[in-house]
Amino acid sequence: MTDKRNRADTGTGKDRARPDEPRKRARNGLDERWLEKKVHDMYQEVVNEPVPDDILKILNRIPKLS
Amino acid sequence: MSTRIDDDILACLPHLRAFARSLTGNRDRADDLVQDAVLRALSAASQFTPGTNFKAWIFTILRNLYFNEFRRNRAFMRPLETADLETHATAPAQQAGLEFDDFRRAFGTLPAEQREALVLVGADGFRYEEAAAICGCPIGTIKSRVARARGEIERLLGVGGRDPDAAAQTGRETMPRRVSARAGRQRQ
Numbered sequence: 001m002t003d004k005r006n007r008a009d010t011g012t013g014k015d016r017a018r019p020d021e022p023r024k025r026a027r028n029g030l031d032e033r034w035l036e037k038k039v040h041d042m043y044q045e046v047v048n049e050p051v052p053d054d055i056l057k058i059l060n061r062i063p064k065l066s
Numbered sequence: 067m068s069t070r071i072d073d074d075i076l077a078c079l080p081h082l083r084a085f086a087r088s089l090t091g092n093r094d095r096a097d098d099l100v101q102d103a104v105l106r107a108l109s110a111a112s113q114f115t116p117g118t119n120f121k122a123w124i125f126t127i128l129r130n131l132y133f134n135e136f137r138r139n140r141a142f143m144r145p146l147e148t149a150d151l152e153t154h155a156t157a158p159a160q161q162a163g164l165e166f167d168d169f170r171r172a173f174g175t176l177p178a179e180q181r182e183a184l185v186l187v188g189a190d191g192f193r194y195e196e197a198a199a200i201c202g203c204p205i206g207t208i209k210s211r212v213a214r215a216r217g218e219i220e221r222l223l224g225v226g227g228r229d230p231d232a233a234a235q236t237g238r239e240t241m242p243r244r245v246s247a248r249a250g251r252q253r254q
Contacts, residue, residue: 040188043185048080055079058104058105058108
């Protein structure tokens, strides 16, 4: 009879928690916020620029409706 | 909700410019794109359904103009080069400016579809379903593009273990890996 207690552990790790998994998930969450902030900052930099007159002139040509 | 399309366009202009800049990476090309989009929106004003999302409508016009130009001229869609990425001139510290430039370079290496997805969802505040409607693709595709974009930027910058709030309190952030101008490849 095979002594299962002496069998080598051939588990792939899927059925036991990996010690680095909680840290990895937390790190991904923090990185997402950092990336979103960088994307937002890059975007807002342009939003805060004055709109060029060339573009505004297009709208100024529209007849004003009463 | 304004009953005049010019008021709606005026309100969207700063965001249109930012979206166009994220696509083209160049101020002049972006503003040309915005002008074309505004003219197209004015000529197609009768096709807009009042009460629906005007910003999403005009964003769709702009991105379609951009990608139609791509289909006509792939050279127009060359990877965003370092020369196109304008330096962040108002960084409070040189360190932050360098880090921001690294982010810009990494962002510029992304394919256009990933850049637009990241900006629409991450900066413009569109929901995934709205971004999907603008891009004319399934919601799953948008989510996939955003995830791939984030993953690629993280890989290029070596982002990991940083806490933005803690960094803000200390006044500095961990310096990410420098990104060379040739980092990444244009992938479609």
